[in-house]
Amino acid sequence: xxxxxxxxxxxxxxxxxxxxxxxxxxxxxxxxxxxxxxxxxxxxxxxxxxxxxxxxxxxxxxxxxxxxxxxxxxxxxxxxxxxxxxxxxxxxxxxxxxxxxxxxxxxxxxxxxxxxxxxxxxxxxxxxxxxxxxxxxxxxxxxxxxxxxxxxxxxxxxxxxxxxxxxxxxxxxxxxxxxxxxxxxxxxxxxxxxxxxxxxxxxxxxxxxxxxxxxxxxxxxxxxxxxxxxxxxxxxxxxxxxxxxxxxxxxxxxxxxxxxxxxxxxxxxxxxxxxxxxxxxxxxxxxxxxxxxxxxxxxxxxxxxxxxxxxxxxxxxxxxxxxxxxxxxxxxxxxxxxxxxxxx
Ligand SMILES: [Zn+2]
Ligand SMILES: [Zn+2]
Numbered sequence: 001x002x003x004x005x006x007x008x009x010x011x012x013x014x015x016x017x018x019x020x021x022x023x024x025x026x027x028x029x030x031x032x033x034x035x036x037x038x039x040x041x042x043x044x045x046x047x048x049x050x051x052x053x054x055x056x057x058x059x060x061x062x063x064x065x066x067x068x069x070x071x072x073x074x075x076x077x078x079x080x081x082x083x084x085x086x087x088x089x090x091x092x093x094x095x096x097x098x099x100x101x102x103x104x105x106x107x108x109x110x111x112x113x114x115x116x117x118x119x120x121x122x123x124x125x126x127x128x129x130x131x132x133x134x135x136x137x138x139x140x141x142x143x144x145x146x147x148x149x150x151x152x153x154x155x156x157x158x159x160x161x162x163x164x165x166x167x168x169x170x171x172x173x174x175x176x177x178x179x180x181x182x183x184x185x186x187x188x189x190x191x192x193x194x195x196x197x198x199x200x201x202x203x204x205x206x207x208x209x210x211x212x213x214x215x216x217x218x219x220x221x222x223x224x225x226x227x228x229x230x231x232x233x234x235x236x237x238x239x240x241x242x243x244x245x246x247x248x249x250x251x252x253x254x255x256x257x258x259x260x261x262x263x264x265x266x267x268x269x270x271x272x273x274x275x276x277x278x279x280x281x282x283x284x285x286x287x288x289x290x291x292x293x294x295x296x297x298x299x300x301x302x303x304x305x306x307x308x309x310x311x312x313x314x315x316x317x318x319x320x321x322x323x324x325x326x327x328x329x330x331x332x333x334x335x336x337x338x339x340x341x342x343x344x
Contacts, residue, residue, distance in 0.1 A: 011124030011322045014061045016053025019323050024063070027121075027129040029076035034132045036088060038341040040148045041123050041319075042067035045177055045241065046264075048329045050118065054266060058118075065124030066092035066117035067151045069144060070342070072135065079132045088135040089150045090123060091295050092116045093288055108158070108288045124322060126341060136295055139303045145310030146302050148338055149178070153309040154298040156182030158289035159262045160190075163235040167191035172233045173212070174249045175240025176203035178336045179262055181312045183237050184212045189306060195231055197224065198240070200333060210311070225252035233257055243267040255279045262286045312336045 010024040029035045047064050049055065072086045094114040095107030102110050116122045116130065138147050156179055165171050167190050173180045176198035187194045188211035196207035197215040204214045213231075215224060228236070234257060238249040241263030247270050253259050259281055276283065289295065301307045312335040317325045319341045329337050 008126035009319070010063045010126070011065065011319075012061045013050060013058075013064050017051060019051065019064075019326060021320060021322060024125065026127050029074050029079070029129050031077045032079060032132055033076040033129050034072045034079055034083060034088075034135050035074040035076075036068070036070040036090065036123075036128050036130065036135060037073040038068050038070040038123055038126055038128055039087075040069055040144055040341060041065045041339050042148050042152070042178075042313075043325060043329045043337045043339065044152065045179075047117065048326065049264075051326045052330065055118070062117075063121045063123075063125055064117045065122040066090070066115070067148060068092075068123035068128060069138065069147045069150075070128070073127070075132070083132065083135075083137075086135075087138045087140075087147075089138055089147050089299075090116070090128065090130050091134040091136060091154075091291065092123070092130075092151060093291070094131060094134055095291050105290060107291045124319075124339070126319075133292070136299060139299070141305070142299070142302050143310060145313055145338075146308060147310075149182070149309045149312060149336060150295070150298055150302065152178045152336075153182050153186070153302070153307065154289040154294045155179055155262070156186050157298055157301075158294050159183050159237060159239070159260060159286040160186050162260045162262075162284050162286035163237070163258050165192065165234040165258065169193070169234040170195065170231045172197065172215075172228055172231075172236045172249075173207070174198075174236060174238050174245050175242070175263060176200070176207050176335070177239065177241075177332070178312055180237070180239035181207060181210065181335050182309055183239060183262075185210045185307065185309060185311070188212060193231070195228065195233065202333065203335065206312070206335065221248050221252050224248070225254070228252055228257075229254045235260055238263050241265050243269045247271055250281060250283065251275050253279065253281050256281075258282045258284060260284050260286050313338050316340055
């Protein structure tokens with residue numbers, strides 16, 4: 001950036017389905033904050049749902065985007081200048097640290113949680129300002145492709161660990177978007193046996209390349225139930241975020257199974273108590289991850305080569321193509337689309 005440069009490009013959602021790349025003032029880091037020159041930003045399912053207008057409480061205009069990596073180019077007061085130039089990944093949910101839930105170690109449901117790209121300015125932009133402790137330094141062994149999916153990988157790690165299933169157990173994953181595929185990747189690497197299901201054959205095929213046992217896309221609920229029963233499925237991970245998938249996950253779950261709900265469907269499901277209680281099903285929810293432990297775990301597992309989450313990236317586009325990339329993401333065929341903000 002030259003001294004004279006005061007504006008940057010940012011992807012601004014002005015109304016549902018309407019996103020423009022606009023000039024904005026380059027933000028200045030305040031006390032305890034760092035400014036990041038963005039390198040790459042992933043498109044999340046939640047960006048797609050904001051784009052589609054599924055969040056009626058959203059205040060337009062808003063810069064969305066929260067899965068970003070980049071380089072610290074300016075530090076605010078109270079932050080060591082030694083951090084300048086550091087390559088970092090953003091942890092985009094900021095729990096307050098002092099409410100009852102934070103005290104219970106449940107910052108993921110903090111009452112005062114700040115979320116960039118949803119409740120405040122996000123990182124589909126050339127520069128982003130975040131609190132220094134939510135900008136995680138990236139070890140050099142971690143490639144940009146693996147780094148840009150650290151945030152959803154932390155979600156997948158929290159989702160997997162929300163079940164009491166252990167390595168050696170068989171689990172089922174329903175919905176093979178980014179989170180479902182990353183749960184598959186993690187579980188498979190950790191020694192679980194994974195049965196993977198989605199309605200889109202390409203996604204099932206991708207899960208199979210990650211080591212999962214594919215369940216045929218045209219299986220009926222009864223057929224899926226019998227396959228899960230035969231395989232002794234301990235836990236079903238519902239990662240589809242659709243009411244029919246949630247209903248299916250619970251109804252097809254074997255007697256005594258756990259169902260971990262990571263999806264965020266906003267339509268009612270047709271479940272009956274009978275199908276849950278009589279089968280002794282335990283339903284557990286999993287939303288995002290716990291700060292800071294899940295980010296640290298995820299970074300270490302990638303640093304030591306145990307995980308390669310970048311393998312779920314299917315499309316890369318230049319930042320200028322944000323609108324087209326969001327349209328493509330709406331089709332639901334791609335596990336992860338990444339925008340390159342800074343030229344390589
Ligand atoms: Zn996300
Ligand atoms: Zn809190």
